[in-house]
Amino acid sequence: MFGRKGPAPMDQAMGEALRLDGVRRVYGAEDNRVVALDGVSLSLPAGSFTAVMGPSGSGKSTLLQCAAGLDRPTEGRVFVAGAELTGDDEAALTKFRRRRIGFVFQQFNLLPTLDVMENTVLPLKLARRKVDRERARAVLARVGLGDRLRHLPAELSGGQQQRVAIARALVTEPRVVFADEPTGALDTRSARDVLGLLQESVRTFGQTVVMVTHDPVAASFADAVLYLADGRIVGHQAAPTAEAVAERMTHLADEVERQRTMAGA
Numbered sequence: 001m002f003g004r005k006g007p008a009p010m011d012q013a014m015g016e017a018l019r020l021d022g023v024r025r026v027y028g029a030e031d032n033r034v035v036a037l038d039g040v041s042l043s044l045p046a047g048s049f050t051a052v053m054g055p056s057g058s059g060k061s062t063l064l065q066c067a068a069g070l071d072r073p074t075e076g077r078v079f080v081a082g083a084e085l086t087g088d089d090e091a092a093l094t095k096f097r098r099r100r101i102g103f104v105f106q107q108f109n110l111l112p113t114l115d116v117m118e119n120t121v122l123p124l125k126l127a128r129r130k131v132d133r134e135r136a137r138a139v140l141a142r143v144g145l146g147d148r149l150r151h152l153p154a155e156l157s158g159g160q161q162q163r164v165a166i167a168r169a170l171v172t173e174p175r176v177v178f179a180d181e182p183t184g185a186l187d188t189r190s191a192r193d194v195l196g197l198l199q200e201s202v203r204t205f206g207q208t209v210v211m212v213t214h215d216p217v218a219a220s221f222a223d224a225v226l227y228l229a230d231g232r233i234v235g236h237q238a239a240p241t242a243e244a245v246a247e248r249m250t251h252l253a254d255e256v257e258r259q260r261t262m263a264g265a
């Protein structure tokens with residue numbers, strides 16, 4: 001019901017939904033230069049669910065923004081399902097995003113004056129694609145909102161609003177869905193529902209999902225966790241449990257603290 005069953009043919013052939021080659025992102029000029037990403041390379045297979053974790057300021061959001069074409073790397077290259085995301089021309093980048101990428105944000109980012117159905121089909125309209133309301137209805141039913149199509153966002157709970165955002169992200173059948181702290185504004189139960197939906201979109205429908213989170217329980221819904229520290233990938237953990245993630249994060253925070261102290265000493 002999310003649309004295609006399993007990865008799209010091109011992804012299957014290539015097996016790779018997202019690739020970053022040596023991505024660096026440097027903010028600011030000489031005297032206040034911040035290296036937010038310091039040469040990140042990675043390859044994520046189609047149909048995988050990856051959580052990105054790391055201490056505050058480690059570059060998680062920057063990684064997501066660069067990978068999703070919302071920000072431009074200072075150096076390096078990004079490929080989505082084999083197609084390079086080039087940053088020369090803003091209009092081309094927007095078109096690329098609309099065709100290939102879905103987003104879920106912490107604060108839902110729904111338009112307050114549009115109802116559930118109209119929010120969901122908005123990306124199709126923006127991309128000037130055929131608006132298939134039957135399909136949108138099916139996706140909304142799948143996320144448990146089949147009976148809320150005419151409700152405005154303000155008439156929904158936080159968890160329901162995030163489910164609309166997920167439906168909106170999935171309706172275009174993107175190659176990758178990027179989620180930035182998707183459960184950060186939700187209570188435990190709604191968070192679990194939202195994570196379950198993301199997981200199901202991967203396991204049942206072959207969607208590829210990359211999610212930034214601070215929460216070890218949220219990360220445990222993913223197939224694998226990538227750990228960032230000071231703009232670099234410093235670890236990978238398959239089949240994560242919440243306990244194992246929490247332990248790794250504690251060690252990582254201690255290690256970063258130690259290195260920063262040494263660097264300042």
Ligand SMILES: Nc1ncnc2c1ncn2[C@@H]1O[C@H](COP(=O)(O)OP(=O)(O)OP(=O)(O)O)[C@@H](O)[C@H]1O
Nearest residue numbers: 027028034036054055056057058059060061062063
């Ligand atoms: N627009 C910007 N201008 C200058 N520096 C920035 C900008 N965006 C991010 N940074 C810096 O880049 C580094 C990485 O930031 P980023 O937001 O990616 O980290 P994060 O791991 O997502 O942090 P958090 O978990 O606190 O959200 C930080 O030092 C941050 O201050």
